[in-house]
Amino acid sequence: MVVGSRDALDRHDVFQCLDSEDGSIVWQHSYPALGNLDYGNAPRATPLIDGEFVYTLGAFGHLCCLELESGIMMWQLNIAKEFSTPKMIWGHSGSPLLVDGKLILQPGGREASLVALDAETGDVVWKTPGNEASYSSLLLKTVGEEKQVIGYDAKSLGGWDVKTGKRLWTLIPPETGDFNVPTAVSLGDRLLVSSENNGTRVYHFNADGTLHSEPDHHNNDLRPDSHTPVVSGERLFGIWNELYGLDPGQKLKTVAAISDDSFAGYGSLIATDSRLLALNDDGELLLLDTATEAPRILSRLKLQENRVQVLTHPAIAGDAIYVRLGNNLVKLRLQ
Secondary structure, rough: EEEEEOOOOOOEEEEEEEEOOOEEEEEEEEEEEEOOOOOOOOOOOOOOOOOOEEEEOOOOOOEEEOOOOOOEEEEEEEHHHHOOOOOOOOOOOOEEEEEEEOEEEEEOOOOEEEEEEOOOOEEEEEEOOOOEEOOOOOOEEEEEEEEEEEEOOOOEEEEEEOOOEEEEEEEOOOOOOOOOOOOOEEEEEEEEEEEOEEEEEEEEEEEOOOOOOOOOEOOOOOOOOOOOOOOEEEEEEEOOOOOEEEEHHHHHEEEEEEEEEEHHOOOOEEEEOOEEEEEEEEEEEEEEEEEOOOOEEEEEEEEOOOOOOOOOEEEEOOEEEEEOOEEEEEEEEEE
16 A cells, blocks of 8 residues: 655655554655645545556645555656646645546646646646646546546636546536535536535536536435435435435535534545445544435444544555554454
8 A cells, every 4th residue: 555644744645555464664766845835745646557557646736656565756747837736735636547548737837727638747738727736636437438537626616627627617606715625526417515604416418428508306405515425225425514415416416414413523425335444533443334215334443542634535455444543553443
């Protein structure tokens, strides 16, 4: 596994490859990354592993392609400097997206709002002008017969052509001021988006591949400012002071709501067709059954005694779940 962090003096990004069995360090790669951001300076973006390479992105824009086995750097690029991006209060947060040999990122520069790099060399394949970057990741979706990159920038939702980077459509929500942190969710042939000021909405695509300007359905109960909802079975689940269950088949109606202190703050969700695994910012892990009409909490486990705010999304690999608790990485066996 590959994990991003900072050094003891908070002056370097540090990426480590750890043995999944015992947590020992296989290799480590670090570089100077100076600055000061809200919520700390550690990398936000999830490392992207593809075959024999791993791509890492730090909060200050340092992008590296490393050999997965050895950690040897193949190429590097500071996207903040290369594409003249304005400073972001929370840093570069969107995870790299790999499509057809192209590494697609959102620097947020005036002339390079989105860029595609050759994954093998780091050379620019295309770049497209636009708005500053958002704090969410990009989504790959096939609309009709064409692939689109879909996501937020700082002011709007948009779709871009994978081959050329051309912006295909723009949707500006009616209410301004969203942080644009949650990632868009593919819902069959439609698109679901959530934000704190505009609620949760489902849109369909027009025949020409553009997004319809008005939502098909809208729900104002679920309004997450940083959490991305997930689909479990035929329902959508998300956290906003409570755990909400929405039914896309009933016009996005709220069909379940669980009031529990565990859902009072930030949380992240991992879903299967019948289960939800929820991790809250207090370090409590909950397993829920979503196959029943009213979701049930099946079990819960407090992972820490002394509170450290948990904002990192957990990861599942094989029969284990990995959770970041402050300076510690915890492995839990799934039964």
